[in-house]
Amino acid sequence: MTTIRIDSVSRWFGNVVAVNDVTMAIGPGVTGLLGPNGAGKSTLINMMAGFLSPSTGAVTLDGVRIWRNEQVYKQIGLVPEREAMYDFLTGREFVLANAELHGLGADAARKALATVEMEYAQNRRISTYSKGMRQRVKMASALVHEPDVLLLDEPFNGMDPRQRMHLMDLLRQMGAAGRTVLFSSHILEEVEQLAAHIEVIVAGRHAASGDFRKIRRLMTDRPHHYAVRSSDDRALASALIADPSTAGLELDRRDGILHIQAVDFARFTELLPRVARDHGIRLYEVSPSDESLESVFSYLVAA
Amino acid sequence: MLYHPTVARLTQRAILGRRRALILLLLPVLLIVIAIVVRVLVGADDEVTADLLGGFALATMVPLIGVIAGTGAIGPEIDDSSIVYLLAKPVPRPTIILTKLTVAVGVTAAFSALPTLVAGFILGGNGSRLAVAYALAAAVASVAYAAFFLMLGTISRHAVVFGLVYALVWEALLGSLVDGVKTLSIQQWALAVGEKIGQGGHVVSDVALPVATVLLVVVTAGATWFAAQRLRSLTLAGEE
Ligand SMILES: Nc1ncnc2c1ncn2[C@@H]1O[C@H](COP(=O)(O)OP(=O)(O)OP(=O)(O)O)[C@@H](O)[C@H]1O
Numbered sequence: 037m038t039t040i041r042i043d044s045v046s047r048w049f050g051n052v053v054a055v056n057d058v059t060m061a062i063g064p065g066v067t068g069l070l071g072p073n074g075a076g077k078s079t080l081i082n083m084m085a086g087f088l089s090p091s092t093g094a095v096t097l098d099g100v101r102i103w104r105n106e107q108v109y110k111q112i113g114l115v116p117e118r119e120a121m122y123d124f125l126t127g128r129e130f131v132l133a134n135a136e137l138h139g140l141g142a143d144a145a146r147k148a149l150a151t152v153e154m155e156y157a158q159n160r161r162i163s164t165y166s167k168g169m170r171q172r173v174k175m176a177s178a179l180v181h182e183p184d185v186l187l188l189d190e191p192f193n194g195m196d197p198r199q200r201m202h203l204m205d206l207l208r209q210m211g212a213a214g215r216t217v218l219f220s221s222h223i224l225e226e227v228e229q230l231a232a233h234i235e236v237i238v239a240g241r242h243a244a245s246g247d248f249r250k251i252r253r254l255m256t257d258r259p260h261h262y263a264v265r266s267s268d269d270r271a272l273a274s275a276l277i278a279d280p281s282t283a284g285l286e287l288d289r290r291d292g293i294l295h296i297q298a299v300d301f302a303r304f305t306e307l308l309p310r311v312a313r314d315h316g317i318r319l320y321e322v323s324p325s326d327e328s329l330e331s332v333f334s335y336l337v338a339a
Numbered sequence: 340m341l342y343h344p345t346v347a348r349l350t351q352r353a354i355l356g357r358r359r360a361l362i363l364l365l366l367p368v369l370l371i372v373i374a375i376v377v378r379v380l381v382g383a384d385d386e387v388t389a390d391l392l393g394g395f396a397l398a399t400m401v402p403l404i405g406v407i408a409g410t411g412a413i414g415p416e417i418d419d420s421s422i423v424y425l426l427a428k429p430v431p432r433p434t435i436i437l438t439k440l441t442v443a444v445g446v447t448a449a450f451s452a453l454p455t456l457v458a459g460f461i462l463g464g465n466g467s468r469l470a471v472a473y474a475l476a477a478a479v480a481s482v483a484y485a486a487f488f489l490m491l492g493t494i495s496r497h498a499v500v501f502g503l504v505y506a507l508v509w510e511a512l513l514g515s516l517v518d519g520v521k522t523l524s525i526q527q528w529a530l531a532v533g534e535k536i537g538q539g540g541h542v543v544s545d546v547a548l549p550v551a552t553v554l555l556v557v558v559t560a561g562a563t564w565f566a567a568q569r570l571r572s573l574t575l576a577g578e579e
């Protein structure tokens with residue numbers, strides 16, 4: 037049972053705050069680190085993997101500091117985000133080198149290559165590999181010493197659906213066997229499929245934590261924003277403001293757009309057409325203004 | 340453990356990658372060709388031998404090969420961050436640096452000290468004493484250059500440029516113009532060692548042997564220590 041603890045950790049690069057006062061514990065089982073691009077996922081994983089020092093706070097593995105402590109790699113396997121490997125080696129040579137650096141031999145390398153189903157291409161140079169093949173060899177190099185903790189930064193990038201399924205199965209098995217598996221992704225569905233536990237990070241901050249049902253609920257219950265064009269924005273606004281499902285209204289006179297923030301999604305979608313009809317207002321356009329993942333996430337941060 | 344065979348194998352294959360190996364071969368081949376031509380046209384001549392081995396082999400070839408091998412032993416790996424696979428292992432960082440240094444020294448010496456010796460024998464001259472003197476100086480210089488340029492490789496993405504500036508501008512250009520600069524020149528320190536053997540006034544250093552020895556040890560050990568420190572706190576950041 038191995039746990040990575042992130043304790044009041046911040047990390048900044050010059051003026052950019054990449055990770056902002058995050059506290060979390062990653063325990064046995066599969067955990068998904070979910071967040072949009074630039075959220076700070078890689079920064080967090082690099083700190084957990086001992087490749088970045090926290091600006092403040094502490095990152096520990098079962099109470100032992102990870103930064104500047106190479107002994108932790110007996111327990112940690114890392115699949116980095118970057119593509120670069122020793123491209124001049126064959127897949128087999130690469131995984132064997134990784135095994136040897138752990139004090140292991142050809143057997144461990146063979147086993148790891150079999151686990152990721154890369155035996156068929158093991159004698160080809162890595163420079164000839166597709167993105168998915170690279171990803172799997174990276175995976176083999178991280179598994180070669182059967183680590184207690186596996187950290188994967190965007191492991192499904194570039195994989196085809198079959199490879200993705202295979203890797204998910206593999207990670208599930210490792211999680212079920214009591215290993216601590218953490219992977220990052222910016223795709224909610226991916227994380228939902230695999231992770232028993234999800235940590236959401238947005239703009240460097242720890243936005244939410246829980247199982248996928250809880251995260252889903254947080255996301256659908258969030259306020260929805262609409263941009264509405266109608267024959268009489270002013271009248272529509274005053275008719276809507278009375279209803280509790282309307283949390284905010286803003287009239288943009290110049291562009292003739294009414295911005296509405298609705299808290300109760302179901303109720304509001306029923307309310308809007310009814311109110312318009314009752315007041316004889318014609319709706320020209322109703323568009324959800326921010327359905328992007330970013331905005332869904334930023335709501336979570338504010339919550 | 341001061342040496343890890345796997346690290347050595349990876350480093351050696353990285354340095355001797357196809358293109359790099361060709362560049363490494365270029366200067367030694369040139370040196371030997373010139374040596375043959377000189378021997379045929381001029382015959383055995385101490386003066387000419389000393390000019391070629393001192394002016395070309397030691398002053399140009401050794402530092403250039405040192406730059407390629409020294410920075411090449413670690414720079415590209417740090418540049419593309421593939422070094423994480425080496426570093427995410429329970430291998431002490433000094434072991435990694437010492438192994439890489441060993442390989443870099445070996446490659447530098449093989450591609451510079453050895454051809455210097457061969458060229459010296461071809462040129463004939465003073466009982467091949469000059470050949471041994473310059474080859475020894477080249478071997479000594481290989482150690483210090485490799486350590487120094489390896490350290491540069493852990494500091495900057497532009498280590499090759501800085502290495503070339505050091506070798507060509509500092510040592511070669513300023514070293515020949517400004518007296519003080521000669522005291523701070525790996526080439527001169529190595530020459531001081533060669534001078535001991537060379538005898539007969541053809542191998543001359545501007546630095547006394549004891550000073551040179553101390554400086555060689557200090558620079559080699561200091562650079563190696565510093566490189567290991569750099570590696571211990573090597574940072575991987577996300578894409579900016
Ligand atoms: N070396 C660096 N120098 C400056 N800023 C950096 C550096 N590394 C990361 N950042 C910034 O820190 C923030 C978090 O970056 P990080 O790479 O951790 O995000 P991420 O969640 O992994 O994003 P992605 O999904 O794109 O991989 C970003 O704003 C990024 O620009």
Ligand SMILES: [Mg+2]
Nearest residue numbers: 077078117577
């Ligand atoms: Mg990232």
